[in-house]
Amino acid sequence: MAIDTGATDTILAIDFGSATTRALLFDVVESAYRLVGCAEAPTTAAAPYHDASEGLRHALAELEAVTGREVINDEARLMMPAGADGRGLDVVVATSSAGPAVRGLLVGLLPDVSLESARRIVGGSYVQLVDQFSLGDTRGQDQQIDAVIAAKPELLVIAGGTDGGASEALLKLVETISLACHLLPPGSKAKALFAGNADLQARMSEMLGRVALVRTAANVLPALGYEQLGPARAELGQLYEALRLEQIGGFRDLAQAAGGRIVPTAQAEGYYVRFLSKLQAWPRGVLSVNVGSANTSVAAAWNGELHLSVRPGLGVGAGAANALAESHIDQITRWLPYALDDEAVRAFALNKSVHPATVPVDANDLWRELALARHVIRVAMRKARPDWPERTPGPRPELLPWFSLIVGGGAALGRAPRPGLAALVLLDALQPAGVTRLWADPYHLAPALGALAYVNPLAAAQVHDSQAMLDLGTAVSLVGRGRPGETAAHIKLVEEDGATREVDVPYGALEVLPLARGRTAKLTIRPRAGFSAGAGLGRGHSLRVLGAGLGVIVDARGRPIVFPRAPEQRQALVQLWIDQLNGA
Amino acid sequence: MPYLAPTAHVTLLATLRRERMLPLAGEVIVQPRQRVEAADVVAQTFLADRHYLVDVARKLGVPDEKADSALVKQDGDPVKAGEPIAVRKTALGLGRRAARSPADGRLVVAAGGKALVAAISRPFELRAGIPGQVVTVLQSRGVVIETTGALLEGVWGNGREDSAPLRLTSADPAAPLTADKVEMEWRGALLAAGTLADAAALRRLGEVRVRGLVVGGLGPALLPAARALDLPVLVVEGFGARGFSTPAWNLLTSNAGREAWLNAVAPDRFAGRQPELLIPLPSPGTAPLPPMEGQALAESRRVRVLRGPQTGRVGTVRTLSERPVLVASGLRLRAAQVALDGAAGVVDVPLANLEILE
Numbered sequence: 026m027a028i029d030t031g032a033t034d035t036i037l038a039i040d041f042g043s044a045t046t047r048a049l050l051f052d053v054v055e056s057a058y059r060l061v062g063c064a065e066a067p068t069t070a071a072a073p074y075h076d077a078s079e080g081l082r083h084a085l086a087e088l089e090a091v092t093g094r095e096v097i098n099d100e101a102r103l104m105m106p107a108g109a110d111g112r113g114l115d116v117v118v119a120t121s122s123a124g125p126a127v128r129g130l131l132v133g134l135l136p137d138v139s140l141e142s143a144r145r146i147v148g149g150s151y152v153q154l155v156d157q158f159s160l161g162d163t164r165g166q167d168q169q170i171d172a173v174i175a176a177k178p179e180l181l182v183i184a185g186g187t188d189g190g191a192s193e194a195l196l197k198l199v200e201t202i203s204l205a206c207h208l209l210p211p212g213s214k215a216k217a218l219f220a221g222n223a224d225l226q227a228r229m230s231e232m233l234g235r236v237a238l239v240r241t242a243a244n245v246l247p248a249l250g251y252e253q254l255g256p257a258r259a260e261l262g263q264l265y266e267a268l269r270l271e272q273i274g275g276f277r278d279l280a281q282a283a284g285g286r287i288v289p290t291a292q293a294e295g296y297y298v299r300f301l302s303k304l305q306a307w308p309r310g311v312l313s314v315n316v317g318s319a320n321t322s323v324a325a326a327w328n329g330e331l332h333l334s335v336r337p338g339l340g341v342g343a344g345a346a347n348a349l350a351e352s353h354i355d356q357i358t359r360w361l362p363y364a365l366d367d368e369a370v371r372a373f374a375l376n377k378s379v380h381p382a383t384v385p386v387d388a389n390d391l392w393r394e395l396a397l398a399r400h401v402i403r404v405a406m407r408k409a410r411p412d413w414p415e416r417t418p419g420p421r422p423e424l425l426p427w428f429s430l431i432v433g434g435g436a437a438l439g440r441a442p443r444p445g446l447a448a449l450v451l452l453d454a455l456q457p458a459g460v461t462r463l464w465a466d467p468y469h470l471a472p473a474l475g476a477l478a479y480v481n482p483l484a485a486a487q488v489h490d491s492q493a494m495l496d497l498g499t500a501v502s503l504v505g506r507g508r509p510g511e512t513a514a515h516i517k518l519v520e521e522d523g524a525t526r527e528v529d530v531p532y533g534a535l536e537v538l539p540l541a542r543g544r545t546a547k548l549t550i551r552p553r554a555g556f557s558a559g560a561g562l563g564r565g566h567s568l569r570v571l572g573a574g575l576g577v578i579v580d581a582r583g584r585p586i587v588f589p590r591a592p593e594q595r596q597a598l599v600q601l602w603i604d605q606l607n608g609a
Numbered sequence: 610m611p612y613l614a615p616t617a618h619v620t621l622l623a624t625l626r627r628e629r630m631l632p633l634a635g636e637v638i639v640q641p642r643q644r645v646e647a648a649d650v651v652a653q654t655f656l657a658d659r660h661y662l663v664d665v666a667r668k669l670g671v672p673d674e675k676a677d678s679a680l681v682k683q684d685g686d687p688v689k690a691g692e693p694i695a696v697r698k699t700a701l702g703l704g705r706r707a708a709r710s711p712a713d714g715r716l717v718v719a720a721g722g723k724a725l726v727a728a729i730s731r732p733f734e735l736r737a738g739i740p741g742q743v744v745t746v747l748q749s750r751g752v753v754i755e756t757t758g759a760l761l762e763g764v765w766g767n768g769r770e771d772s773a774p775l776r777l778t779s780a781d782p783a784a785p786l787t788a789d790k791v792e793m794e795w796r797g798a799l800l801a802a803g804t805l806a807d808a809a810a811l812r813r814l815g816e817v818r819v820r821g822l823v824v825g826g827l828g829p830a831l832l833p834a835a836r837a838l839d840l841p842v843l844v845v846e847g848f849g850a851r852g853f854s855t856p857a858w859n860l861l862t863s864n865a866g867r868e869a870w871l872n873a874v875a876p877d878r879f880a881g882r883q884p885e886l887l888i889p890l891p892s893p894g895t896a897p898l899p900p901m902e903g904q905a906l907a908e909s910r911r912v913r914v915l916r917g918p919q920t921g922r923v924g925t926v927r928t929l930s931e932r933p934v935l936v937a938s939g940l941r942l943r944a945a946q947v948a949l950d951g952a953a954g955v956v957d958v959p960l961a962n963l964e965i966l967e
Contacts, residue, residue, distance in 0.1 A: 067613045071878035073902035083613055125879045166662040170725065174660070204662065204725045207718045210633055272879075343878075368806075371829030372849030376916070379764040379847060379876070382615075384961045385938040386917035442939030 034115040035107045036484060037096060038473035039081060039279070040290055041068055041121040043319035044342050044382045045436065046080040047469045048088045050096070051477070051488055058487040062092035063468045067382055070123040070273045077123065078275035103282050118476040119283040122290040122320050124273050126153035126337035127265065130178035132202060134185035134195055136161035139221065142245045143184040145412060146220060146257045149333035150265055151289060151320055152180060158198050159185075166201050173205035178215050179268065181237060182261065183229065186222030188247045195221060199232055206236035214238060216264045220245040220257035240264055262292060284480060291315070291322035293475030295333040298432070300478060300485075302326035307429035307462075309418070312455070313471060314405065316398050316435035318342025318381045323409035325428075327417070334409035341398050341437045342381030345374040348397060351404045359588055360396035360453060362600035363389060373397075384440070391442070392603070395450050398437035402454035420458045420504040420557060424584050427459050427559060432494070434466035441465070444574045445537075445606035448497040452535075453602075456584050458504045459559025460550075460568065463497040463578075470494060496573035498540070499548070502580040505556035506587075507532035513556045513581040517549040518570075530581045532556075533598075535605045540576035545569055548577060556581075575606070611905030612929065612943065616965045617913060619856040620760040621863070622890060623900045626744065627872075630751035631735055632656065637746050645737040647772045647870060647889075651752050652735040657727035661711045666722030668708035669697040673722030676708075680724075682716045689713050694724050738770065739870045740889050757892040760900060761845060761860050765827070766873030766884025769841035771799070773820035775869040775888065777861060778802040782825065783852025788813045795819050799869050799886075801861045803852035808834055815839065821871040823861070823886050826851035841873035843884050851921050854913055855950060856966060864888045901967045911966040912947060914958055923966060924949035924956075 036051040036058070047065045051058050064087035069080035082101045089095055095112040098104050104113030129152035133140030140159045147154070155176040158169060181202065185195040206215060217237040219229040226241045233239045242260035246252055266287060270276045280287050294315055302311045310327040319342060322335045338347050348357075354367040357374075373393050377383065385391040419426030433439075433451045441447040447465040451457075470493055478485040503513050513532040518540065519525045530536045540546055550558045551565035560566040570577060582602075589595045635654025639645060666676035679695040682688060688710035695708045710716070712728035719725070741756030776798040778786050786802035788809035795814075799821040805811065806828030814822060821841040826849050835842045845857055853861065869888045876883055906912070910926045924947040933941035934957065942959040949956060 067615075069613060069903075072881035072883070073616070075881065079903075080613060083611065125877070167660055170660045170662060174657075200721065200723065201662065204718060204720075204723060205660075207725065208633075208657075208660070208727070368829055369849070372847075375765075375829050375832070375848040380615075380915045380964075382961045383916040384940060384942060384959050386959065386962065387937040388939070390917065391938040391940075440940060442941075 034481065034484065035113065036116045036118070036477065036481065037103070037114045038477060039117065039119045039283075040469050040472050041070060041077050041119070041123040042290070042317055042436070043123050043340075044068055045318070046077065046084045048081070048084040049468060049470070049473050050088055050092055050094065051484060057491065058484040059491050060468065060470065060488055060493045062088055062094070064088035064091050068123050074274070076274035078279060081275070081279070105282060116480060117283045118473065118480060119279055119287045120290040120293045120472040120476050121269060121273070121276075121287050122151060122317060124151075124269055126151055127180050127268060128153055128155045128176065128178050129180040129182060130155055130173065130176055130202070131157040132181065132183040132185065132198055133157070133159045134191060135159060139185040139246055142252055142254070143182045143220075145254055146184070146218075146245060146261055147182055148408075148412060149258065149291060149295065149335055150261060151291070151335055151337045152265070153337045158202065160194055169201050170205040170208075173202055174208050177209060177213065179213070180264065181215055181217040181233070183217065183219045184221045184245045186225065187249060188223045188244050190222055192222055192225055195225065196228065196232070199229060203232050203236055206233070209236070216240070216268060218242060218257065218261055218264055220260070223247070262289065265289060288476045288479070290472045291320070291324070291333060291335045293472040294322060294434070295324040295331050296475035296478055297471045297485075298324040299326045299329055299331040301430060302331070303329045309427040309429040309459075311430045311432070312428045313432040313434065314402050314455070315471070316341055316401050316437050318436055319344045321401050321405040321435070323405050325409065325413055327414070332409070332413050334405070334412060336405045336408055339401055339404060341377065341394065341401055341435075343378055344401075345381070345397060346378035348401050348404060349374050352400065356403070357396050357400045359595060360399050360599060361392055362596050362603055363392070364592060364596065365393070394437060395441070395446065399450055399454040406455070420584065424504065425455055425457050428457055428461055430462045430464065431455060431457060432464045432466055432471060434469060434471055438465055439467040439469065443607055444495060444497050446603070447495070448500070448575060448578060449602060449606040452500060452502065452578070452580050453586070456586060457500060457502050458557075458584055459502060461500045461502065463500050463574070465495040465497055467495050468493065496542070498574035498576050498578055499570045500578045500580055501548070501550055501558055502584065503552055503556045503558050504584045505552070505562070506583050507553070507555060509533045512553055514553060514558060514579065515551040516577070516579050518546050518577060520544055520546040528579075530579045532581055532583060534581050535602055536579040536581070537575050537605065538577040538579070540570065540572035542573045544572035546572065578606070611907065612960045613903070614906040614912070614960065614963050614965050616902060616904065616967050618760045618762045618885075618900045618967050619854070619860055620900050620967060621860060622757065622897045623760060624755065624757050624892075624896045624898065625760060625887060626753055626755045626899070627739060627887070628751060628753050629735055629738060630747070632733070634749045635733070637749065637752060639743050639746070639752060641743055641746050643743045644741070645743060645754060646740045647737055647868070649737045650734045651737050651743070653732050655715060655727070655729045656733040657714065658730055659728050660717070661726045661728060663694060663708055663711065663724040663726060664722070665695045665708040665719065665724050669695060669706050671697060676722040677720065680719050682719070684716060684718050686716050687714070688716050688726060694719065694726070738772065738872065739887055756889050757897055758887055758889040759860055759864055761823070761857055761886040763823070763843040763845040763884045763886070764847055764876065765844040766875055767836050767838060767842045768873065768875045769839070770870070770872045770874070771820045771841050772868060772870045773797055773799045775799050775801065775861065775865055775867055777865050781852070782855070782858035785850070786810050786824075791817060793817055799823065799871050804828075804850050806831065806850065811835065811838065821873070823871065825853035825857070841871045843871055843873045843886060846921055854921050854923050856923055904965060906945065906960060906963060906965060912945070912963045913966050914947070914962060915964055916962040917958070919949065919953070919956055919958065922949050922953060924953075927955065929960070
């Protein structure tokens with residue numbers, strides 16, 4: 026039901042991706058905020074423009090054409106505030122993942138303790154680790170200096186020592202790094218964040234002040250066994266934003282319009298995922314993956330506790346080449362429904378990385394792109410999982426924990442031509458277990474709503490309630506092993522009008538039970554012995570499900586998915602899975 | 610609605626300006642408006658082979674805070690191996706203790722009881738790379754040189770550069786280069802080869818000491834070897850079995866035998882670095898225009914297809930769709946009707962899969 030907000034703010038949300046700049050317009054429609062239009066254009070933060078506002082102007086011109094609303098004036102500037110005639114904007118929020126990965130160097134005392142905390146401080150940001158220093162470092166000081174020079178760090182993150190605890194060893198390490206920083210090219214003064222022993226804050230500022238812009242935060246490890254990441258992450262976020270304002274042309278002007286901030290996209294998305302995880306609808310947590318051109322982020326949240334992980338340099342565009350380095354090539358080809366030799370896959374990924382904005386032109390090209398997307402998600406998950414809570418409930422430690430909701434975003438998933446393909450990529454790449462709602466984010470709403478929540482939480486909540494995300498349906502994923510063809514579960518779907526469908530889903534199959542948007546049904550899952558759908562091995566359960574997207578997708582392929590060894594069989598099976606969901 | 614497509618330069622003649630920058634601050638030794646040849650040194654600096662951290666306080670036997678007053682060298686001073694950096698007289702002034710430089714080089718910084726010494730065996734000399742006129746001197750950092758010539762941009766480079774006469778390995782723009790075809794007489798030349806997927810051929814090129822390689826398509830498996838090769842490698846079209854596009858091949862064939870500068874920098878979109886082959890040419894009277902940058906895609910523009918069955922084909926834009934159209938992948942995208950060169954006909958290509966050729 027619409028809520029009377031009494032507000033009439035027109036809101037523009039902008040996201041600068043490394044390949045694409047997106048503009049989303051929100052306004053009050055029938056007393057509640059709604060997404061009223063979106064548009065995109067290539068990002069122009071890099072050469073030859075070196076000015077992100079050029080691409081933004083194109084996106085806004087497109088937005089005006091789509092919505093019929095004027096948001097820029099004759100001088101191509103944002104019209105603020107909105108006039109009584111409905112032209113212009115009241116609020117602008119901006120997010121960005123554009124720009125080269127920030128080169129980060131970590132310093133800590135013990136590799137498994139403070140250095141690990143330093144790594145967790147930067148783990149949710151677009152920072153690429155170029156080196157790390159600790160007491161476990163076997164290099165001599167001379168070598169450490171040469172290593173710093175070779176690494177050319179833009180950001181130093183220093184942790185170590187409990188408050189009032191160790192100091193000399195950390196000071197010695199930082200002294201070496203400080204000396205090395207004298208040798209960095211002029212104009213490349215690093216930024217430094219110190220989040221260690223509070224007693225050393227002044228000393229650190231003194232030691233590093235000549236070679237770096239130093240910020241301090243509360244100790245990430247103030248006492249043994251107690252880690253507080255929040256203050257250091259907040260400070261890092263500000264350092265990162267400041268760095269981006271310096272690096273990317275047009276950002277300073279835009280930040281002025283956007284309340285002084287251009288929030289990192291992953292951070293904004295994480296904020297939205299945290300919000301979702303507090304809703305009663307998602308008691309088992311929310312997982313979001315955003316596969317971008319140059320970066321991939323994973324946000325997992327349980328009851329407001331967010332774990333955000335970013336893999337800078339890994340993506341399906343500019344970051345495609347890096348995906349090759351992470352695993353054997355068969356981790357990509359196994360998702361293809363046809364034979365493709367390793368060299369062709371490598372060529373595809375390398376060409377994608379040099380022409381990141383290109384799009385698939387035929388079905389086989391699309392399967393390649395989506396195979397790469399699955400692989401990128403799996404690689405990003407490998408980084409994200411170790412930082413999740415140890416006792417997260419799930420079927421088995423090596424499998425994905427239970428999640429009530431999974432959201433897929435980014436260019437590859439958002440661009441999937443049919444909802445079934447987006448659902449299939451999420452099921453293949455993440456291999457969830459139990460009952461999970463699947464959403465896709467074709468309009469890149471998650472970061473927009475996250476950023477909007479900072480300045481207008483009501484608007485963010487209302488747009489969320491308007492169900493602007495693409496709801497793909499409910500997935501029932503069975504964990505267990507069986508013989509091909511053997512029934513894994515009996516599924517019964519009873520709609521409110523009594524319409525009933527029952528199906529025995531064989532092991533290895535994907536089955537779709539359509540349920541139209543707006544309809545509700547009672548879903549009864551009866552796994553056979555040896556299989557579980559979230560209630561225990563062989564234990565059945567019933568739940569109410571809302572119709573949307575494909576309806577109910579039953580994934581009886583087991584966890585983890587096992588592929589036939591023979592390539593022809595594997596390809597035929599993958600084609601079958603595609604047909605089952607792509608045609609749904 | 611205009612569309613911002615990327616631009617690739619395959620330019621037969623243009624006025625070109627190129628920054629030549631030192632990796633570290635140093636000395637520029639040319640003047641504005643001075644003419645330079647490709648091999649001329651325009652700036653120099655000192656690049657360290659390695660660094661030494663000298664514990665001055667410990668060598669002198671004093672606390673850290675007292676070591677600085679014993680320094681006899683200042684930051685930036687040249688030092689010889691064994692030369693004192695700091696000296697302290699011992700008790701009663703009868704002896705001396707010294708902290709000495711471990712190598713020939715420079716004292717980078719000395720503070721807090723430590724000294725950082727950069728070991729330098731020889732100065733780093735920055736050459737002009739191209740013949741032309743110095744139009745800007747960037748104090749202590751480098752110069753901007755202006756010349757006229759042909760420009761061929763690529764998509765990947767291995768981070769090296771060199772100048773030499775350009776030579777084609779075949780009359781076929783897509784001919785694969787194999788080890789058995791590598792000739793000794795290619796020594797000292799910048800080679801242009803259609804495709805290269807033979808690791809032995811790459812090794813052989815290093816053995817015969819060619820000065821550089823421009824390749825239309827590089828086999829992906831050769832990427833690590835190409836990266837490690839001690840000569841510049843430029844990939845023009847992309848990875849895999851794709852030869853040169855017709856305009857690129859025409860540029861290469863019309864300039865075969867001419868001195869060329871292969872600057873195979875690793876591409877960096879944010880730093881504005883693109884690997885390229887530049888062939889200096891005399892200007893016919895009035896200076897030609899600089900290459901166009903950042904234009905929107907429009908009718909009559911020359912374009913190259915970046916993806917799909919027509920990859921590498923060149924053509925002319927006939928029309929741009931205002932609204933998205935359905936393509937065979939199932940995506941709905943804005944597309945252009947492109948009349949491909951030759952008898953290849955007219956095809957619809959998503960705008961995102963086109964680059965403007967200039």
